[in-house]
Amino acid sequence: xxxxxxxxxxxxxxxxxxxxxxxxxxxxxxxxxxxxxxxxxxxxxxxxxxxxxxxxxxxxxxxxxxxxxxxxxxxxxxxxxxxxxxxxxxxxxxxxxxxxxxxxxxxxxxxxxxxxxxxxxxxxxxxxxxxxxxxxxxxxxxxxxxxxxxxxxxxxxxxxxxxxxxxxxxxxxxxxxxxxxxxxxxxxxxxxxxxxxxxxxxxxxxxxxxxxxxxxxxxxxxxxxxxxxxxxxxxxxxxxxxxxxxxxxxxxxxxxxxxxxxxxxxxxxxxxxxxxxxxxxxxxxxxxxxxxxxxxxxxxxxxxxxxxxxxxxxxxxxxxxxxxxxxxxxxxxxxxxxxxxxxxxxxxxxxxxxxxxxxxxxxxxxxxxxxxxxxxxxxxxxxxxxxxxxxxxxxxxxxxxxxxxxxxxxxxxxxxxxxxxxxxxxxxxxxxxxxxxxxxxxxxxxxxxxxxxxxxxxxxxxxxxxxxxxxxxxxxxxxx
Amino acid sequence: xxxxxxxxxxxxxxxxxxxxxxxxxxxxxxxxxxxxxxxxxxxxxxxxxxxxxxxxxxxxxxxxxxxxxxxxxxxxxxxxxxxxxxxxxxxxxxxxxxxxxxxxxxxxxxxxxxxxxxxxxxxxxxxxxxxxxxxxxxxxxxxxxxxxxxxxxxxxxxxxxxxxxxxxxxxxxxxxxxxxxxxxxxxxxxxxxxxxxxxxxxxxxxxxxxxxxxxxxxxxxxxxxxxxxxxxxxxxxxxxxxxxxxxxxxxxxxxxxxxxxxxx
Numbered sequence: 001x002x003x004x005x006x007x008x009x010x011x012x013x014x015x016x017x018x019x020x021x022x023x024x025x026x027x028x029x030x031x032x033x034x035x036x037x038x039x040x041x042x043x044x045x046x047x048x049x050x051x052x053x054x055x056x057x058x059x060x061x062x063x064x065x066x067x068x069x070x071x072x073x074x075x076x077x078x079x080x081x082x083x084x085x086x087x088x089x090x091x092x093x094x095x096x097x098x099x100x101x102x103x104x105x106x107x108x109x110x111x112x113x114x115x116x117x118x119x120x121x122x123x124x125x126x127x128x129x130x131x132x133x134x135x136x137x138x139x140x141x142x143x144x145x146x147x148x149x150x151x152x153x154x155x156x157x158x159x160x161x162x163x164x165x166x167x168x169x170x171x172x173x174x175x176x177x178x179x180x181x182x183x184x185x186x187x188x189x190x191x192x193x194x195x196x197x198x199x200x201x202x203x204x205x206x207x208x209x210x211x212x213x214x215x216x217x218x219x220x221x222x223x224x225x226x227x228x229x230x231x232x233x234x235x236x237x238x239x240x241x242x243x244x245x246x247x248x249x250x251x252x253x254x255x256x257x258x259x260x261x262x263x264x265x266x267x268x269x270x271x272x273x274x275x276x277x278x279x280x281x282x283x284x285x286x287x288x289x290x291x292x293x294x295x296x297x298x299x300x301x302x303x304x305x306x307x308x309x310x311x312x313x314x315x316x317x318x319x320x321x322x323x324x325x326x327x328x329x330x331x332x333x334x335x336x337x338x339x340x341x342x343x344x345x346x347x348x349x350x351x352x353x354x355x356x357x358x359x360x361x362x363x364x365x366x367x368x369x370x371x372x373x374x375x376x377x378x379x380x381x382x383x384x385x386x387x388x389x390x391x392x393x394x395x396x397x398x399x400x401x402x403x404x405x406x407x408x409x410x411x412x413x414x415x416x417x418x419x420x421x422x423x424x425x426x427x428x429x430x431x432x433x434x435x436x437x438x439x440x441x442x443x444x445x446x447x448x449x450x451x452x453x454x455x456x457x458x459x460x461x462x463x464x465x466x467x468x469x470x471x472x473x474x475x476x477x478x479x480x
Numbered sequence: 481x482x483x484x485x486x487x488x489x490x491x492x493x494x495x496x497x498x499x500x501x502x503x504x505x506x507x508x509x510x511x512x513x514x515x516x517x518x519x520x521x522x523x524x525x526x527x528x529x530x531x532x533x534x535x536x537x538x539x540x541x542x543x544x545x546x547x548x549x550x551x552x553x554x555x556x557x558x559x560x561x562x563x564x565x566x567x568x569x570x571x572x573x574x575x576x577x578x579x580x581x582x583x584x585x586x587x588x589x590x591x592x593x594x595x596x597x598x599x600x601x602x603x604x605x606x607x608x609x610x611x612x613x614x615x616x617x618x619x620x621x622x623x624x625x626x627x628x629x630x631x632x633x634x635x636x637x638x639x640x641x642x643x644x645x646x647x648x649x650x651x652x653x654x655x656x657x658x659x660x661x662x663x664x665x666x667x668x669x670x671x672x673x674x675x676x677x678x679x680x681x682x683x684x685x686x687x688x689x690x691x692x693x694x695x696x697x698x699x700x701x702x703x704x705x706x707x708x709x710x711x712x713x714x715x716x717x718x719x720x721x722x723x724x725x726x727x728x729x730x731x732x733x734x735x736x737x738x739x740x741x742x743x744x
Contacts, residue, residue, distance in 0.1 A: 460657055
């Protein structure tokens with residue numbers, strides 16, 4: 001028995017040494033080839049031998065049973081090993097071949113925003129390898145950035161790249177380096193650009209006398225305006241009626257429900273500029289109408305003309321230390337034509353742009369879609385902090401699970417984990433999920449826990465107890 | 481790699497200087513004065529650590545700079561613990577280990593809060609690194625008596641201290657659970673971040689190899705006890721070499737072609 005134990009221990013030592021050597025070989029070969037090596041047939045034999053050695057330990061070494069710590073360490077190792085073998089590529093292959101299992105060890109999924117997908121693609125070839133019995137739907141995808149160290153917004157030009165026939169092949173974006181007052185070429189175009197002013201903290205300014213107005217479109221196509229101020233009124237000729245401003249709201253809100261419903265102004269709780277106007281027909285019939293500046297409305301029940309509550313367009317900017325956004329005035333010139341433009345981003349705008357097509361072509365009409373050449377003022381962003389995908393799982397078209405996943409936080413469903421792996425870096429329209437099977441995972445987690453806990457117990461806990469009880473601990477006893 | 485001209489940076493350099501003086505004094509066998517200087521150095525490190533805490537408003541264990549700063553403060557307590565409870569000396573080596581650790585904090589890692597790539601933003605990041613670095617420091621301390629045990633000569637044994645072979649075993653017993661914890665935390669984190677607890681990444685394999693060397697040592701010592709002290713000691717020296725290679729792997733990996741840890 002003693003000899004047998006010695007032989008087993010020598011085989012154990014040989015197995016440990018072999019694994020150490022192979023690990024170093026694998027480390028030198030790189031992850032992909034190491035994975036192939038450790039999944040190869042001879043190594044499959046090795047893993048079974050290692051598992052058998054651990055199992056033999058419980059039979060031939062009484063101490064492995066009697067000492068809870070030693071038992072935990074070896075049982076934990078055996079659990080990790082068997083769980084890993086069960087969850088390995090080879091493990092999945094064997095179960096697919098022998099037991100009609102459909103499960104694959106993993107792969108990628110590519111899902112476009114707003115679409116659903118159930119195919120898992122192979123890691124390297126990206127060929128579909130299996131269809132899941134459920135769909136994964138990508139509701140939304142977004143990226144979060146660290147704040148940038150750069151404070152100044154940058155200029156870039158986005159222009160279509162065309163082939164010989166004039167078809168748009170792709171859109172290109174090029175940075176436009178700028179210094180205030182120094183003319184520079186605009187890349188991808190024939191235009192030249194001068195930054196006239198750059199205000200780091202700016203608020204928009206308006207023409208003198210420019211005030212919010214109510215714009216009334218008459219039947220003959222003409223427009224009349226009425227200052228948006230309570231009490232202002234005007235007489236219209238066609239249709240013949242009187243319009244009077246009753247109330248001006250900074251933030252119009254609906255409060256209460258049913259009969260109790262009332263319209264109130266809550267200036268501190270947001271922004272929804274609106275006015276209440278009264279229309280009086282010649283026969284004395286009156287109508288009330290609410291006009292919201294942010295939500296122009298077209299349907300109305302009264303016989304009055306179309307109206308809109310219009311704020312004046314800003315015509316410039318001034319320095320305002322309390323403002324979080326900058327402003328930039330540029331002059332762009334091309335073939336003797338000039339465009340003067342103020343970039344006035346709002347607080348949450350990632351960028352603001354101006355269409356250069358009318359200036360470049362000399363035609364006074366905006367270009368559409370991918371034919372546009374735009375000059376953009378872009379907010380600086382730091383490195384990517386994280387990316388997020390809002391996923392839902394659909395079974396027979398019905399949603400059964402949903403989760404916003406990020407890099408360290410996957411979704412678990414149907415025996416697979418779905419990880420945020422990559423995304424469409426060109427347009428941000430699709431996300432790449434890494435899908436991994438959860439087979440054997442429970443055994444591995446349990447094994448890890450046992451292994452760590454028992455190792456601490458064996459080498460720290462038993463020594464502390466030995467010290468406290470004044471008895472030599474197992475760690476201090478030389479067994480052989 | 482940059483010199484930190486801040487109060488914190490200068491405190492770290494001062495600590496390194498004091499540790500160096502202490503190490504020289506220990507080697508010259510001026511133990512009392514050596515301990516005094518070592519203690520002042522440690523107090524300086526504690527001051528730097530508290531300063532960091534006050535400056536940032538969080539316990540300084542959030543990034544690699546802070547982990548190494550904390551470890552640099554812990555070398556004296558580890559020395560005292562080992563001497564008092566384990567009968568293991570080696571103060572000079574400990575002070576040198578402290579210098580190496582603080583070198584990383586003082587010159588290599590950025591004290592500024594770093595913008596971590598998404599995969600590194602995990603609550604397991606700091607425990608994983610901290611467990612490993614503490615384990616590595618302890619294994620480095622184990623390698624010193626192991627080296628004397630292997631070559632068969634060294635400084636004379638002081639009263640109350642155990643022999644080289646026993647000292648080695650006790651240090652490995654202290655460090656091995658931490659080494660195991662670091663390996664397992666790395667695997668758990670790998671599962672959460674990359675989808676797999678084991679990716680056959682070169683650094684994973686290198687750290688597995690060093691864990692296996694210590695595992696072999698523990699089995700050999702279980703089999704033969706102290707019958708072949710040189711073999712025991714040789715295995716621990718080999719383990720320490722494997723650890724150094726694992727640590728340097730970040731740089732070596734660029735030669736052999738990347739891996740998950742190539743950002744580290």
